[in-house]
Amino acid sequence: MFSAELFTQSLIAGIVIGIIYALMALGITFIYSIVKMINWAMGEFYMLGSFVQYFLVVGLLGPDLWWVAALLSAAAVFLVGWLIEPVLIKPMFTGGIERRDDYATVVTIALLLLMRNLATALNGPYQRSPGTNLGTVMLGPLPESGARLAAALCALAAMVLFWVLLKKTWLGLALRASSQSRVGVQIAGVDILRLDQVAFGIGVGLAGVAGALLAPVFLVFPTNGVVTTTKGFEIIVIGGLGSIPGAVVAGILLGVAESLGAAFISSPYQNAYGFVLLLAVLLIKPSGLFGERMRHA
Amino acid sequence: MSALSARRLWLPILLALACAAAILVLSRFLGEYGVHVLNTSLYYVILAASWNVLAGFTGRFSLAHQAFAAIGAYTSGLLATRYDLPLWVTIPAAVLAAILLGFLLGRLVLRMRAVYLAIATWAFAETIHILLTAAYAITRGELGLSVPPVFSDMDPRSYLYLFTGLAVVSVLGLHAFVRSPLGYFMRAIRDDELRAQSLGVDTVAIKTLVFTVTSGVAGLAGAFYGHYVVVLSPQIADFSEMAKIIVMVVVGGFGSFVGPLIGAPPVQILSSYLAKYGEWDMVIFAVVVIGFMRFNPGGLVDLVRAGWRRVRPTRS
Numbered sequence: 266m267f268s269a270e271l272f273t274q275s276l277i278a279g280i281v282i283g284i285i286y287a288l289m290a291l292g293i294t295f296i297y298s299i300v301k302m303i304n305w306a307m308g309e310f311y312m313l314g315s316f317v318q319y320f321l322v323v324g325l326l327g328p329d330l331w332w333v334a335a336l337l338s339a340a341a342v343f344l345v346g347w348l349i350e351p352v353l354i355k356p357m358f359t360g361g362i363e364r365r366d367d368y369a370t371v372v373t374i375a376l377l378l379l380m381r382n383l384a385t386a387l388n389g390p391y392q393r394s395p396g397t398n399l400g401t402v403m404l405g406p407l408p409e410s411g412a413r414l415a416a417a418l419c420a421l422a423a424m425v426l427f428w429v430l431l432k433k434t435w436l437g438l439a440l441r442a443s444s445q446s447r448v449g450v451q452i453a454g455v456d457i458l459r460l461d462q463v464a465f466g467i468g469v470g471l472a473g474v475a476g477a478l479l480a481p482v483f484l485v486f487p488t489n490g491v492v493t494t495t496k497g498f499e500i501i502v503i504g505g506l507g508s509i510p511g512a513v514v515a516g517i518l519l520g521v522a523e524s525l526g527a528a529f530i531s532s533p534y535q536n537a538y539g540f541v542l543l544l545a546v547l548l549i550k551p552s553g554l555f556g557e558r559m560r561h562a
Numbered sequence: 563m564s565a566l567s568a569r570r571l572w573l574p575i576l577l578a579l580a581c582a583a584a585i586l587v588l589s590r591f592l593g594e595y596g597v598h599v600l601n602t603s604l605y606y607v608i609l610a611a612s613w614n615v616l617a618g619f620t621g622r623f624s625l626a627h628q629a630f631a632a633i634g635a636y637t638s639g640l641l642a643t644r645y646d647l648p649l650w651v652t653i654p655a656a657v658l659a660a661i662l663l664g665f666l667l668g669r670l671v672l673r674m675r676a677v678y679l680a681i682a683t684w685a686f687a688e689t690i691h692i693l694l695t696a697a698y699a700i701t702r703g704e705l706g707l708s709v710p711p712v713f714s715d716m717d718p719r720s721y722l723y724l725f726t727g728l729a730v731v732s733v734l735g736l737h738a739f740v741r742s743p744l745g746y747f748m749r750a751i752r753d754d755e756l757r758a759q760s761l762g763v764d765t766v767a768i769k770t771l772v773f774t775v776t777s778g779v780a781g782l783a784g785a786f787y788g789h790y791v792v793v794l795s796p797q798i799a800d801f802s803e804m805a806k807i808i809v810m811v812v813v814g815g816f817g818s819f820v821g822p823l824i825g826a827p828p829v830q831i832l833s834s835y836l837a838k839y840g841e842w843d844m845v846i847f848a849v850v851v852i853g854f855m856r857f858n859p860g861g862l863v864d865l866v867r868a869g870w871r872r873v874r875p876t877r878s
Contacts, residue, residue, distance in 0.1 A: 303677055356856060370623050371812055372855050378805045379848035382841040495688040498681045533696040540689040547670045
């Protein structure tokens with residue numbers, strides 16, 4: 266049963282949620298471009314962000330100041346990432362260029378295990394909600410949850426900020442350069458290992474923002490990052506590993522695909538449509554929508 | 563046949579049989595729960611050893627090993643319950659299903675950079691988990707699917723013979739696989755794929771073969787495990803199972819054939835007896851894994867070797 270109204274509503278809902286997925290994917294692909302590793306614990310930083318948001322909103326600021334809480338959560342997650350990187354990730358590099366990929370994979374999976382189980386041990390399996398005072402917003406004739414819309418707008422703002430940082434600042438220049446050549450950046454006198462530290466912090470900070478913004482929508486519990494992270498991974502394959510526009514476009518595409526799939530095909534399988542999209546892209550254009558042609562290393 | 567190659571052929575078989583005998587003797591001193599823990603340890607030995615062949619020897623990470631075990635368990639379980647087929651039909655069918663899915667997934671992603679396999683298998687495993695939960699009309703979702711047991715008496719001791727035999731056969735098979743000429747190609751791919759390619763190795767074919775074979779082994783272990791635990795739930799496809807396999811391999815010795823064999827049982831035994839304290843066992847294992855990766859990446863095998871080297875000179 267096709268109705269134009271349901272279609273438009275699903276489309277908008279898909280774009281709204283897709284923007285937040287894109288934020289997650291952006292964090293993954295950004296860390297990959299600079300530090301040359303996949304951070305498998307991304308969902309746990311998302312979880313951390315949502316817990317900080319919960320405790321700030323419930324214990325300190327109240328639901329009206331959710332945006333202050335989201336900023337603080339992002340800063341807190343950035344700081345945690347910035348502090349963890351030199352201890353756990355840096356030993357992957359010997360001399361800044363030679364790297365051990367298996368080390369990074371295993372260590373970030375261990376970090377995932379550590380954070381997830383620590384959260385379960387401390388919090389229990391309870392699902393918490395920070396609550397929200399944002400009511401339903403009418404987009405023309407169509408209702409949309411205020412919390413979701415606010416989350417999407419803030420995610421857009423975070424992306425713009427991220428883009429300004431990359432394109433307009435010295436740090437951004439150095440980061441873009443190191444994504445092209447780790448050797449070249451070092452020859453130019455930049456301390457690549459400090460750059461890695463900042464990049465890792467920013468990347469997990471983006472996951473933290475996503476977690477904080479989605480806290481009232483998807484609730485707060487120790488494994489709440491799994492679904493969003495899986496979508497993040499699907500998005501970077503669909504969009505092309507290492508491509509920032511790819512992450513944004515593919516994020517919205519995935520959000521729309523699963524929203525329409527849930528409305529018109531079957532809703533229990535909502536979280537499986539992303540994988541179907543991933544398979545389709547791998548069959549047709551393996552390097553992803555915006556991916557460069559395959560290069561080794 | 564020279565003496566050396568005869569030794570190479572018989573030594574692993576003798577060692578495996580000796581270990582099997584030791585396990586069976588040990589089980590005489592254990593209660594029913596102890597034997598159950600041994601059975602599950604042997605299941606994880608198979609999973610850890612096969613995952614290590616892919617990750618440790620070929621340098622390609624699959625994060626869906628637990629999903630292939632789940633595919634094996636559910637395929638065999640569903641065929642047996644819905645179509646009343648005997649287990650000697652359903653278990654080979656389950657292995658075939660795991661092999662087929664492994665081959666298709668491998669064909670899609672193994673042409674690309676190494677990280678693609680890890681990402682795609684992560685998404686694949688999550689999707690299998692979602693499907694098992696969502697298709698409750700078929701799989702009964704979180705309620706659990708009751709499947710027939712292998713032995714009617716349900717005594718863990720009879721299963722101990724089964725799992726010991728299964729572990730011996732799988733481990734010897736994997737050992738032959740790694741020691742065959744293909745094993746050299748696998749290590750060449752791990753160390754420098756581009757160089758292996760330029761020397762004429764069909765790296766994509768080798769990687770696909772290894773991924774398919776190891777996924778099939780996981781499916782085999784999962785199929786038997788399903789008919790042992792008798793109630794299947796989507797939990798066996800959860801990422802925590804994958805993480806446990808990685809913990810076992812790293813603790814034992816990543817990239818060493820013996821590593822997972824000596825890493826899996828202590829991890830499984832500890833986590834079985836620490837289960838009553840909640841999630842803390844996994845917190846501890848995570849810290850141990852980070853410690854090993856950071857300061858002793860060779861795992862227990864390396865520690866034992868280092869200890870042996872310190873002891874030996876005083877003896878001779």
